[in-house]
Amino acid sequence: MPSKAVKVVSSTVAESDAMLKLDNQLCFALYSTSLAMTKLYKPLLEALGLTYPQYLAMLVLWEEDGLAVSEIGDRLFLDSGTLTPLLKRLEVGGLITRLRAVEDERRVHISLTAAGRKLKAQAEAIPGCIMSATECSLPEGIAIDSEVDLGKIPDAYGIAVRLDVTVPDMDRA
Numbered sequence: 001m002p003s004k005a006v007k008v009v010s011s012t013v014a015e016s017d018a019m020l021k022l023d024n025q026l027c028f029a030l031y032s033t034s035l036a037m038t039k040l041y042k043p044l045l046e047a048l049g050l051t052y053p054q055y056l057a058m059l060v061l062w063e064e065d066g067l068a069v070s071e072i073g074d075r076l077f078l079d080s081g082t083l084t085p086l087l088k089r090l091e092v093g094g095l096i097t098r099l100r101a102v103e104d105e106r107r108v109h110i111s112l113t114a115a116g117r118k119l120k121a122q123a124e125a126i127p128g129c130i131m132s133a134t135e136c137s138l139p140e141g142i143a144i145d146s147e148v149d150l151g152k153i154p155d156a157y158g159i160a161v162r163l164d165v166t167v168p169d170m171d172r173a
Contacts, residue, residue, distance in 0.1 A: 044126050061112050062120045069108045
């Protein structure tokens with residue numbers, strides 16, 4: 001895949017200063033929003049004995065049980081080095097089992113235990129708590145979901161991680 005060069009726009013010093021203000025950074029807005037949401041989830045998830053990344057993994061498994069580690073990683077944008085310890089903690093907690101595939105021992109399938117399936121019922125209150133805390137009503141949430149595929153927002157805004165982007169020579173920019 002060919003590399004895409006990042007377009008460097010020339011600007012005045014004042015424009016450059018404005019562009020470099022923290023509050024003008026899309027990345028910071030997304031980062032701080034992510035931190036705020038994680039903080040909002042924390043007490044709800046602590047009651048279930050889960051961290052936020054573990055909760056995300058459980059959400060994937062509640063949707064489709066028996067996935068391979070790589071499939072869960074693809075859904076969560078996590079590599080196996082990050083995901084494997086997380087899944088091991090869920091296994092130690094009795095929520096999942098890990099089983100190597102007979103046809104390819106490098107492939108590990110993750111299945112919910114009875115306790116993992118039971119936890120889903122407890123977790124069902126979490127989205128409502130989050131909507132209440134963010135003052136987002138269920139109809140608004142459904143409207144957002146029906147109008148926008150939230151998983152495609154990064155792509156729509158060109159935020160998707162691209163390993164093929166050429167970084168401009170900052171000395172010449």
